[in-house]
Amino acid sequence: MLQVAYIRExxxxxxxxxxxxxxxxxxxxxDKVMELDDLRKNTQSKHDQVLAxxxxxxxxxxxxxxxxxxxxxxxxxxxxxxxxxxxKQLGEELSRCxxxxxxxxxxxxxxxxxxxxxxxGADDNQVVYEHGTTPKLSxxxxxxxxxxxxxxxxDFELGNKITGAGFPVYKxxxxxxxxxxxxxxxxxxxxxxxxxxxxxIVINEDSGYGTGQLPDKDGxxxxxxxxxxxLIPTAEVPITNLYRDxxxxxxxxxxxHVGFTPCFRREAxxxxxxxxxxxxxxxxxxxEIVEIHHPDNSYAALERMCxxxxxxxxxxxxxYRVLNLCGGDMGFTSAQTFDMEVFSAAQQKWLEVSSVSNFxxxxxxxxxxxxxxxxxxxxxxxxxxxxxxxxxxxxxxxxENNQSDxxxxxxxxxxxxxxFDTIR
RNA sequence: AGAGGAGUGGCAGAGUGGUCGAAUGCGGCGGUCUUGAAAACCGUUGUACCGCAAGGUACCGGGGGUUCGAAUCCCUCCUCCUCUGCCA
Numbered sequence: 001m002l003q004v005a006y007i008r009e010x011x012x013x014x015x016x017x018x019x020x021x022x023x024x025x026x027x028x029x030x031d032k033v034m035e036l037d038d039l040r041k042n043t044q045s046k047h048d049q050v051l052a053x054x055x056x057x058x059x060x061x062x063x064x065x066x067x068x069x070x071x072x073x074x075x076x077x078x079x080x081x082x083x084x085x086x087x088k089q090l091g092e093e094l095s096r097c098x099x100x101x102x103x104x105x106x107x108x109x110x111x112x113x114x115x116x117x118x119x120x121g122a123d124d125n126q127v128v129y130e131h132g133t134t135p136k137l138s139x140x141x142x143x144x145x146x147x148x149x150x151x152x153x154x155d156f157e158l159g160n161k162i163t164g165a166g167f168p169v170y171k172x173x174x175x176x177x178x179x180x181x182x183x184x185x186x187x188x189x190x191x192x193x194x195x196x197x198x199x200x201i202v203i204n205e206d207s208g209y210g211t212g213q214l215p216d217k218d219g220x221x222x223x224x225x226x227x228x229x230x231l232i233p234t235a236e237v238p239i240t241n242l243y244r245d246x247x248x249x250x251x252x253x254x255x256x257h258v259g260f261t262p263c264f265r266r267e268a269x270x271x272x273x274x275x276x277x278x279x280x281x282x283x284x285x286x287x288e289i290v291e292i293h294h295p296d297n298s299y300a301a302l303e304r305m306c307x308x309x310x311x312x313x314x315x316x317x318x319x320y321r322v323l324n325l326c327g328g329d330m331g332f333t334s335a336q337t338f339d340m341e342v343f344s345a346a347q348q349k350w351l352e353v354s355s356v357s358n359f360x361x362x363x364x365x366x367x368x369x370x371x372x373x374x375x376x377x378x379x380x381x382x383x384x385x386x387x388x389x390x391x392x393x394x395x396x397x398x399x400e401n402n403q404s405d406x407x408x409x410x411x412x413x414x415x416x417x418x419x420f421d422t423i424r
Numbered sequence: 425a426g427a428g429g430a431g432u433g434g435c436a437g438a439g440u441g442g443u444c445g446a447a448u449g450c451g452g453c454g455g456u457c458u459u460g461a462a463a464a465c466c467g468u469u470g471u472a473c474c475g476c477a478a479g480g481u482a483c484c485g486g487g488g489g490u491u492c493g494a495a496u497c498c499c500u501c502c503u504c505c506u507c508u509g510c511c512a
Contacts, residue, residue: 048481058493062442073492080492166443247471294485368471378471 001105001212001366003380017111020327022120029108036101038302042097047049047090066087091117106215109332110362116336119326125339126326129325131310132319135345140203143346144396145277147403148174151423156280166267166282173423176284177398177410180417181391182260185312189258189388192290192308195209197259199238204227204377207241210367212333212359220287231264235288236385243292244367248381253371254301258388260285278392279351284347285391291384294371295360297384305386306338312389314414319343321350335360346400351393356386381416399423 007014011030018026022242057080064073117126148154153174159167177216187195208214208230213221222231230236239259248255263286290306306322313320323339330337334357341350361380364370370378404408408423415421 041474044481048474051482054478054492059442065442077492084492142487 001362002108003361003365004033004101004168005104006361009036012316014111014407018108019120019325020112020116021109021330022328024107032048033101033104034095036104040094040097040101043090043094047087047094050083050087050090054080054087057083078289082097109330110335110359112327112330112334113336113358113360115324116330117324117326120328121326123125123324125329126324127321128324128338129310129322131314131321132317132343134319134343137345137401137403138405140404141346141400143277144344144399147399147408148277150407153177153423156277164282166280168278168281173418173420176420177395177414177417177423178391180410180414181389181394182251182285182287183417184414185389186258186260188312189287189289189308189317191285193254194256194258197235197239197257198260199232199235199242199259199261201232201238201261201264202205203232203237203241206244207237210244211237211363212366213237220266222266232261233265234263234286234385234387235261236290239288239290240363240383240385241367243369243383246367246369247290248369248371249251249380250294250371252294253294253381254297255290257290258287259290260287262286263390278396281392287388289386291390292369293382293384295379295382298358298360298384301384302336302338302356305356305384306340308317309356309386309388313340313342313353316394316398316411318394318401320353331355331357333357333359333362335362340389342397344397344400346391346403347396351397353393353397354387356384357384358384396414 003311007030013028015026018029023029025099047165057076061073061076063069064076076298100119117124119125142150151173155169155171156165158169159165190196202224202239205214205228208221213230213233218234219275221233238261239257242257262283264283265281267280267282289305291301291305310320310322320340320342323341325334325337325339337355337357339352340353340356342353343349344351360382364380367382367383369381371381373379398411399408402411406422406424410418410421410423
């Protein structure tokens with residue numbers, strides 16, 4: 001959520017930023033924010049005045065009662081009735097105003113930074129880096145959804161039986177490869193200085209609002225209505241919310257966490273032929289990195305996080321590219337996002353396997369995640385996160401790119417973790 | 425899950441209807457003293473909002489209520505502790 005003070009001081013920047021995102025009615029929305037905020041200030045001012053008056057009368061009554069001047073006290077009591085009604089009215093007006101302002105602010109996405117390219121959608125994303133070459137596969141190369149059947153390593157039918165579509169069952173060498181990747185990704189993160197976290201994978205409503213999944217992406221998360229809990233769509237949510245309502249000492253910065261969790265996404269209405277096999281699932285595994293930084297350092301951190309993810313892809317010997325997402329394709333909460341895509345040779349298609357973002361103060365504002373500056377005042381910190389990595393599409397790429405008549409070759413770095421070098 | 429107890433500032437802990445944003449201790453910060461440090465002593469020490477400022481308002485687990493007035497009374501939810509039950 002953007003800060004009203006920031007919107008006030010940077011009106012032009014905010015409007016042009018929203019336009020870059022293809023957010024409709026930017027100017028009108030911002031004007032409405034300021035108008036509501038003016039009304040809020042005005043109403044609060046009046047409300048406070050009435051409360052001050054009524055507090056002062058109450059004190060007088062207290063004094064008179066102590067002195068035993070009951071009649072005089074009763075006289076003053078009569079005067080408080082009007083004030084009470086007035087303050088109730090103003091209080092309700094103030095609440096309405098604050099609520100309306102909050103709801104409006106919830107609809108406004110983060111402002112893209114200056115290095116975010118113009119563009120309306122995925123086609124306008126900028127390829128900023130490419131690495132590796134496409135492996136030459138034989139004529140009879142198979143897409144991964146055929147390979148998993150051939151080697152019997154993932155069973156979608158069993159998942160259908162146990163749960164439903166999009167909940168695959170990993171078996172035998174498939175299950176072991178999953179476990180190997182998780183351990184490899186975690187170990188690499190530990191080497192890079194991340195502190196491991198095992199968070200709950202069920203979160204409450206406050207956490208959903210804290211990182212911005214609510215109310216924007218309500219309906220994308222599985223909801224447990226009995227307790228009003230949600231299944232996490234990413235470890236970003238519980239790990240970042242560890243720092244909700246926290247004031248960090250600058251000496252504690254930067255915070256660097258890594259966590260492995262299953263992730264759950266309803267993916268409502270996004271099914272079709274292009275999401276076959278492992279390309280899109282309701283439950284999948286992901287290792288996530290989360291960082292918290294002083295505003296001055298967050299973009300250097302974003303770059304390092306990208307490099308970390310790229311390093312993983314290179315160790316896995318996958319062909320990949322890095323995209324600087326354009327304004328129209330970025331997530332709601334992000335100020336800048338780099339996507340990493342691996343090339344899936346049998347599908348002849350780029351698959352997104354990681355998304356690394358700097359949210360600047362957008363999440364921190366909702367989280368109330370702050371530090372005390374040298375000016376001795378509170379300031380919002382910057383939050384960042386990235387997948388390092390999401391497993392299913394990595395698995396799809398490994399299966400497709402490393403297939404041959406002898407089976408599927410496991411990348412060298414994973415062999416110590418799997419205990420085998422080929423899926424047969 | 426049942427019965428009982430409890431949630432107060434960074435921490436510990438007082439406060440059962442008015443002068444309480446809240447005693448006291450510890451910790452933190454500034455100072456005196458000292459070659460330096462410790463000790464001792466003095467001062468200071470929450471957050472948000474409104475206001476140019478003076479100042480004002482709100483916050484004692486969350487929400488609601490009673491009252492002229494609530495940390496204090498009532499309702500409700502959450503969390504923790506003890507006992508009983510259940511369970512990996």
